[in-house]
Amino acid sequence: MGKKTILFRCDGSREIGFGSVVRCLALADELSQVHHVPSAFAMRESPLAFDMVRQKGYPVLATPQQADDEAFDYIRWLDGSISQVGAGALILDVRDDLQRDAVDTWRRQGVLVVALDDPSERRLAADLAFYPPVPQVQNLDWSGFSGQLYTGWEWVVLRRELSHRPQPRSFHESSPVREHPRRPVVLVTMGGSDPEGLTLKAVAALDLLYEDFETVLVLGPAFPHNEELKSLLAAARRSYTVKSCVTDMPALMAHSSLAVTSFGVTAYELAALGIPAIYVCLTQDHFASSTCLVDAGMGKSLGVFSQVSEEMLADAVRELLARIADGEKMIRRPVDGRGAERIALLVAERMRSGEL
Numbered sequence: 640m641g642k643k644t645i646l647f648r649c650d651g652s653r654e655i656g657f658g659s660v661v662r663c664l665a666l667a668d669e670l671s672q673v674h675h676v677p678s679a680f681a682m683r684e685s686p687l688a689f690d691m692v693r694q695k696g697y698p699v700l701a702t703p704q705q706a707d708d709e710a711f712d713y714i715r716w717l718d719g720s721i722s723q724v725g726a727g728a729l730i731l732d733v734r735d736d737l738q739r740d741a742v743d744t745w746r747r748q749g750v751l752v753v754a755l756d757d758p759s760e761r762r763l764a765a766d767l768a769f770y771p772p773v774p775q776v777q778n779l780d781w782s783g784f785s786g787q788l789y790t791g792w793e794w795v796v797l798r799r800e801l802s803h804r805p806q807p808r809s810f811h812e813s814s815p816v817r818e819h820p821r822r823p824v825v826l827v828t829m830g831g832s833d834p835e836g837l838t839l840k841a842v843a844a845l846d847l848l849y850e851d852f853e854t855v856l857v858l859g860p861a862f863p864h865n866e867e868l869k870s871l872l873a874a875a876r877r878s879y880t881v882k883s884c885v886t887d888m889p890a891l892m893a894h895s896s897l898a899v900t901s902f903g904v905t906a907y908e909l910a911a912l913g914i915p916a917i918y919v920c921l922t923q924d925h926f927a928s929s930t931c932l933v934d935a936g937m938g939k940s941l942g943v944f945s946q947v948s949e950e951m952l953a954d955a956v957r958e959l960l961a962r963i964a965d966g967e968k969m970i971r972r973p974v975d976g977r978g979a980e981r982i983a984l985l986v987a988e989r990m991r992s993g994e995l
Contacts, residue, residue, distance in 0.1 A: 643727025651688035831859035
């Protein structure tokens, strides 16, 4: 019998971003390249997300084409996907209406169920559940959970390019991968899609400042505000370097002095590289999650974007630039970028033990 496949259930789009796809690909790479376990992805229709996965060489099982009057049967589709690839494990990284009962059924059938950062009831049907040390985890009701819960910085899943970079000798020291130029560099990165136009807000805020620094804007593959940004930059007082579809994001981060970012996977990547950051959050849940990074001294969270003014954002950048200029060291916790390695090892070991 051939090796059991791991089926990833995740989505990415302009509306929800691509963070789940990025971290699932990081985990799939670790499982395939280190543990030689094949992976496949079950995903809702999204050409950009499909391309991200297929460029890595993984098959995509897409939702079927539906007639206008035909209801989509989520459980039937995912159950068929599990059967089609002969999945020995199902890794869930979605925020949708997949019900716990279906997950319980697959678990009883012998499929290893893994939940990544899942706040829904279906986490209670998981064999393994992994979370960063966000406050929401302790506030959830874990009654009836019979799996293993892992929460902490060591379980944060980041892309492999970060885990294979040199790490600092001490987490209270600056990382050796950072090489600051004479002028500070402010990096603005709002994810793969930036549906709310946070890049535009950041540009307007930075244009209020008179401090001497360079600004690099990173636009993701699904950035939808190109015309608005073009007009804003044409009228801007400062100069901005714009980079699209960056292939080595960790290198660009490492060259930065500080970052302005929407909270998500990128926030943890910046923390792993020791780059202080200002977080603007898309949701109240993101704001709650960002507090773990703030409490560890990795950055400053301004709250949900609709409540963040350009002046607030400008003041936060000014304050952080002053702290950096004064040589203030920020206290950092060990986000070492090796979460994917640890999770892949546990998953591979459980799959092997299940085959014996």
